[in-house]
Amino acid sequence: MNRDHHIRRAESADQSNSHSTSIKAFLSMVNAVKTLVTxxxxxxxxxVARxxxxxxxxxxxxARASSDRRNLQNLEVEVYEGDLTKTDSLQRACDGCDALFHVAADYRLWAPNSAELYRxxxxxxxxxxNAAKxxxxxxxxYTSSVATLGIPGDGRSGDxxxxxxxxxxxxHYKRSxxxxxxxxxxxxxxxxxxVIVNPSTPIGPRDIxxxxxxxxxxDAMAGRLPAYVDTGLNVVHVDDVAEGHWLAYQKGTVGERYILGGQNLSLRELLAEIADIVGRTPPRWRLPHSVVMPIAYAAEGWARLTGTQPIATVEEVRMSKKRMFFSSAKAERELGYAPGSFRRALEDAVTWFKQNQ
Structure with a gap:
């Protein structure tokens, strides 16, 4: 009898704890910040969504009805079908939201119809x-890009x-x-x-x-880049960029912009790191921009005829004449931003591409 009494007390306690947990989960859901991510x-x-x-x-x-949704698999998110060009869908998506992360962008350095980039x-x-307002x-x-920033002519990092x-x-991409x-x-x-954030060059998993x-x-993993041009870029793990978005949401000053970058590398250094990760010989030949430019024009012409993406674009070659080196000092100072190893970014990207090619 005494044993039955203890069992009933234990069952009652379990039920009470379960009920309490359910209430906490419900309250957490009700009080959660409702956030729209484009x-x-x-x-x-x-x-950023993760x-x-x-x-x-x-x-x-x-998300557009035609969008590839592999990156949303296993995520507990509410999907609103819509399009940045359809105003009514944007107001429905924003309705009831406390926060907005506008990350969506048409990131193409070449497009058959450049008007699409501006639209x-x-x-x-x-x-x-306007819908958010x-x-x-x-x-x-708002997710901008370091593409909008100035680059000093004396080799210093832009800010x-x-x-x-x-x-x-x-x-057209940079202008848009x-x-x-x-x-x-x-x-x-x-x-x-x-609050505006300007990511540099994100690298990592889920680059579908x-x-x-x-x-x-x-292409470097597969050995399809036997040569390089003399240029540079700022490399950062995509998860560090996402962390920077979170910090900007928490601490950023309205109207200010913050560079979310990592490590400045020459293209030669970047390709050498990838070669080391996959066990290949790094490219040895440096191509002058004057040699690459005609190839880019020809590649774009072929792309227009075939409807494929060009292997090189005129914009890429023009942009590569400057080293796109940047400093994240402001974000580090004001937001507490602390990017990690660029090597980890490359390793994670290589792993993901190996598993998803």
């Missing part, structure tokens, strides 16, 4: 920020204050991102709580398209 099916956006989920955010993602990047940014979203992080203008932007960032600044000046940099990693 571009969550993509490379950076999916990393970071927000770890913080307990209730994540809603905007997606500039008009799309204006449309989603109408629906009362209280905190916004948020390096002078730059639209005339300095090479190609520059103009899109100007839209974000305009909304911030008008009172919308927008892949991005132009992801193609470099993939």
């Amino acid at each position: 571009g969550a099916t993509g490379f950076v956006g999916s990393a 970071r927000l989920l770890r913080e307990g955010h209730q994540v809603r993602v905007l 997606n990047n500039v008009d799309g940014t204006r449309a989603i920020l 109408i629906t009362g979203v209280s905190r916004i992080v 948020e204050s390096t002078p730059v203008s639209l005339s300095n932007m090479i190609g 991102k520059f103009l899109a960032e100007e839209v974000a600044k305009e909304f911030a000046r008008d009172g919308l709580p927008v 398209k892949p991005t132009p940099t992801g193609r470099i990693v993939r």
Whole structure:
């Protein structure tokens, strides 16, 4: 009898604990910050969505009906079908959200119809920020790019204050991102709580398209890059970029922008690191830009005829004449941003491409 009494007490305690846990889970769900992420099916956006989920955010993602959703697999997110070019879908997606991370961008250094870049990047940014304003979203992080920033001519790293203008932007992608960032600044000046982040060159897992940099990693792994041009870039793990987004959401000053970068590397150094990771011989020959430019023109011409992506683009060659080195000192100082090893970024990217080619 005494044993039965203890069993009943234990069962009652288990039920009480289960009930208490359920209540806590319900309250946590009710009180969770409701956040919309655009571009969550993509490379950076999916990393940002994962970071927000770890913080307990209730994540809603905007995705086109035709989008590749592999990066959303096994994520507890609410999918709203919509398009940055369709205003009504944006207001529905923003409705009821406390925060917005506008990560989506048309990241192509070559497009058969360049007007698409401006429509997606500039008009799309204006449309989603206007929807956020109408629906009362209280905190916004806008994902720009270091492509919008100035590069000092003396070899120093660029930062948020390096002078730059639209005339300095090479190609339609950079011009469209520059103009899109100007839209974000305009909304911030008008009172919308927008913080701007400028990722450098993210590398890592889930680069499903892949991005132009992801193609470099993939092609270098396969030994398809026997030569290189004299250029440089700033490499950062995509998960560090996602962490920077979170820190900007928490600590960023409205209207300010923050570079989210990592390590400055020459292209030769980057390719040598990839070769070391996969056990290949690094490329030995440096090609002058004057040699590569005709190849890029020919590649674009062939791409227009076949509907494929060019192996090299004129914009890429023009951009490569400058080393795109940047400093994240402001983000480190004001946000507590602390990027990790670029080697880990490359290792994670190589592992992912091996498993997903």
